[in-house]
Amino acid sequence: MPQATRHFRKVRNVGTPGYWRRSARGCILAAFFMVLSAGPLPGQSDPPPSPPPAIIQSTAPPAPYWANRGVWNLGVQLGFGLQTPIPHDISHIVLLIAQPQLGLIVHDYAAPRWHVTRLEVVNEGIFGNALHPGGRLAGYALLFRADGKNRGHVVPFFDLGGGLQRTTLATRAPELSGRTQFSPQGGGGIQYFFNPQRALVLEYRFMHMSNAGLVPPNRGFDANMITIGFRWLRRPHPAGWQPSMRRAHGLIHRLFGAD
Helix, strand or coil, X not given: CCHHHHHHHHHHHCCCCCHHXXXXXHHHHHHHHXXXXXXXXXXXXXXXXXXXXXXXXXXXXCCCCCCCCCCEXXXXXXXXXXXXXXXXXXXXXXXXXXXXXXXEEEEEEEEEEXXXXXXXXXXXXXXXXXXXXXXXXXXXXXXXXXXXXXECCEEEEEXXXXXXXXXXXXXXXXXXXXXXXXXXXXXXXXXXXXXXXXXEEEEEEEEEEECCXXXXXXXXXXXXXXXXXXXXXXXXXXXXXXXXXXXXXXXXXXXXXXX
16 A cells, blocks of 8 residues: 555544544553652652561670679688598598688680680688697688680689698697698689589699798698589679669579579
8 A cells, every 4th residue: 555545544543533532541541650650649658668688696606604794703612631641641630621712813715725714813711620630720822723614514623822821730730840831732623503603613622731841840741622612703783783672582692693
């Protein structure tokens, strides 16, 4: 068909009855899609923001059960000691002692070296009696303590230090001379943390007692000791902390509570 004829038919269709209705419908649809693409209609609120992506939890290992945020710890131990059965120890000394302790945590190792995770300085009092052959003793010891890696709730430790005592044992035991005696000692044990800051302690120590030549003769004696006790690792109070008004129950909670 010639091009002129096709053009004439298009022009002629303009006047047909449905032409303008179809044109108006097309214009309305075009305007509707333009409004949707431009954004929300006036008076409509913006769509809610999409939720933030989920935070990936850290895979770092949790803090040890026995971790402590303070620097002081308190403790008390009860000990039983027996004189070693070597030839010149003839008095068969039997000791029963109490050892109150105040410890200062010097350093915590985040990356343990030589299986040591904590270093402490322990100030220890010594009060006791010789069940055999009789006599009393009182004194002080300074100990250096190294805590090992924990195994669950159990933490091993090692003590090394020395003490100074005043005792009446010299009047009963020929191995000792004079009332002033020195006691180098060392040993190890375990701490069982039944609570994050409280532990039961079981320890073995080897102790030597003599007067360092102050009064001759200076034979001295050696003893093996087993002690059992309790440790309380003190934490700083949280912000806004207020003291409790409870009496007996408050004291029990502070010693054996959960914090």
